[in-house]
Amino acid sequence: MTEEEKTNLQKVAIYISCLSTADSMFLGYRNLFLVVETLLFALAIGLLATERVIYLWIPVFLGLIFCLSSFFVLGFGRKRVDYWRDRVLEEVKGTNLQKVFEIYQPVYIWKIPSPTSPRFWFDLASPIILATIWIFLCINYLFLK
Numbered sequence: 001m002t003e004e005e006k007t008n009l010q011k012v013a014i015y016i017s018c019l020s021t022a023d024s025m026f027l028g029y030r031n032l033f034l035v036v037e038t039l040l041f042a043l044a045i046g047l048l049a050t051e052r053v054i055y056l057w058i059p060v061f062l063g064l065i066f067c068l069s070s071f072f073v074l075g076f077g078r079k080r081v082d083y084w085r086d087r088v089l090e091e092v093k094g095t096n097l098q099k100v101f102e103i104y105q106p107v108y109i110w111k112i113p114s115p116t117s118p119r120f121w122f123d124l125a126s127p128i129i130l131a132t133i134w135i136f137l138c139i140n141y142l143f144l145k
Helices: 004-049 057-092 100-104 118-144
Strands: none
Touching: 004 057, 004 118, 057 100, 057 118
16 A cells, blocks of 8 residues: 555545544534424424414424524534535545445435435425425414414
8 A cells, every 4th residue: 555545545534534523513403403303393282272372472482483593503503514524535536445335325406405305305495395384383373263
């Protein structure tokens, strides 16, 4: 193994470590989003079940704000993970490691993750679906009041 190959291998190891750290933080953001939304939905359903509709606006407002902010937070985390993944893919390009890292190749349709990827459903679709449910609850709140 030449000195250049050893240096490249060290770079790949460092990049993978950075990728792992960024991905762990990103998954933490995603999990936090899902837990907070679940708690807010439980609160809203509890308020509806106990017929305390007058307070329903609180979880609805917080849920909508959290959905909107999640687009930015998840987008930031996604960009960091993509940055380190791209560094790894650039470094292994043209080497015997390229075949091993092919699984990390992203699948995009017009710069949007493919609907076949979990990233699409967790990062793009779930905040939109949850925001739609919050808007439905908000409309319900106006008519149940």
